[in-house]
Amino acid sequence: MTSANGNGSTAGLSFERDIRPLFREEDREAMEFAFDLHAYADVRENVDAILERIEDGSMPCDGEWPEEQVALFRAWIDEGLAP
Numbered sequence: 001m002t003s004a005n006g007n008g009s010t011a012g013l014s015f016e017r018d019i020r021p022l023f024r025e026e027d028r029e030a031m032e033f034a035f036d037l038h039a040y041a042d043v044r045e046n047v048d049a050i051l052e053r054i055e056d057g058s059m060p061c062d063g064e065w066p067e068e069q070v071a072l073f074r075a076w077i078d079e080g081l082a083p
Contacts, residue, residue, distance in 0.1 A: 013076040015040045015083050022069055027060045040083050047077060 013019070023037035035042035043050060053059035054070055065073075076082070 011079075013072070013079050013082060015043065015076070015081070019043070019073060019076050022065070022073065024060070026062075030061055031059075044081050047081065051077065 020038055020040075020043075028037045031037050035046050037043060037050075050059065051073060054065055054073060057064040
């Protein structure tokens with residue numbers, strides 16, 4: 001698995017660098033009625049629901065994330081949700 005930081009590991013993942021870019025503008029717009037996928041506080045507050053939707057393939061609404069992206073999101077959670 002490779003993180004967005006390009007070092008080949010997931011150690012030291014951050015929301016701004018590694019997680020926020022996973023959420024496209026159209027994903028953000030689709031969910032803005034509930035929370036902002038580009039806002040750290042909103043994602044942190046709703047992380048369990050977001051992970052559940054990502055894992056079951058219902059988010060994003062136009063197709064499932066590749067497993068690498070799901071794993072990266074899980075790893076960020078496991079590392080403590082760094083901003």
